[in-house]
Amino acid sequence: MAYRETEKMRQRKAEARRRIVECTYECVAEGGFRSARITRIAGLAGVATGTIYRHFESREDLFAEIFRTATQKEVDKVAEALDTPGDATTRLENALRQFAERALRGPMMAWSLIAEPVDPKLEEERLVYRRAYAEHFERAIREGIAEGCIPDHDARQSSTCLVGAIAESLVGPLSPTLASQNSLTETDKNRLVDSIVRFCVQGLTGSRR
Template sequence: MAYRETEKMRQRKALAREKIINCTYECVAEGGFRSARITRIAGLAEVATGTIYRHFESREDLFAEVFQLATQKEVDKVAEALNTSGDAAARLEAALRQFAGRALRGPVMAWSLLAEPVDPKVEEERLAYRKAYASLFEKTIREGITEGCFPDQNAQQSSTCLVGAIAESLVGPLSLTQPNRENEDNDPLVDAIIRFCMQGLTGTRR
């Protein structure tokens, strides 16, 4: 008789997989992907290292899934800000402020998502999520052009430039070589980033 996996066994496997993902996420939030060693993850998850490879074909596959999970949370927060009330310019400014503010409040995770050297499979996910941000911004820029908030422009190109500008402007402050910024007043930095981005879109000083 062929072996049949019971529902209880499937639930146990699902819980073990979830715990591995959560522990990996915790390691990345504390010290980046470089600190997420398989032996450490296994210890936190209270499983053998071989168990991790029964759920994920490779370390890169595990990291890619954790990257997806972490970045989707940030994309969702930006989407929420873009769905608030106000004209397109106000909503876009709120979304950019959300992006930059959350990054500076969680600098280690933000550095890991934006700039930390990673494996090719994780880098593919990074590029995919940059496109996701750009898509959200593009839609709002198009709405702003229709509303008259923004001058006529190539919304797709502008959104790509916007993602690049805000991400690059955060790399230095988020660098692990910089002092811990979690308890600093980041408002002036965030204001400067927003001012630059909005001036680029509107062509006027703010």
């Protein structure tokens, strides 16, 4: 008789997978991908290390799922900020501010997503999501051009520049090494966010806001 997996067993497997993903996410948020050891994840999830490899082919596959989950949350927040009232420039300001403020509130996870040296598989995921951010920005820039609040120019190139500018400007403040040496106060963080938003908006519109 062919083996048939029962509903109870499917639920048990799904629950184990959920715990593995949640515990891996917590480990990355605490110390980045490099500190997320399979043995520690297994211990936190209450499973054997072999169980992890029954759900994920490799450590890189597990990390790729965490990367996709975490980054999609941030992309969705940017999309929400771009869907608020106001002209395109105002909405872009909201989105840029959302991006930077959320990164500074969760610096280790943000560092892991933006700049931590990672395996090629995760680097590919990073490029996919940088493009996702750029597509949202591009749409808003095109709307701004149509509204007349943003000068006519290459919206696709500008959107890519926005993603690069905001990510690069956060690398230093988010870096675990530099952050431990130069702890930012809330005032410092607010100034940093304001500076990033101002720079990006001025680059898009050519005027001060």
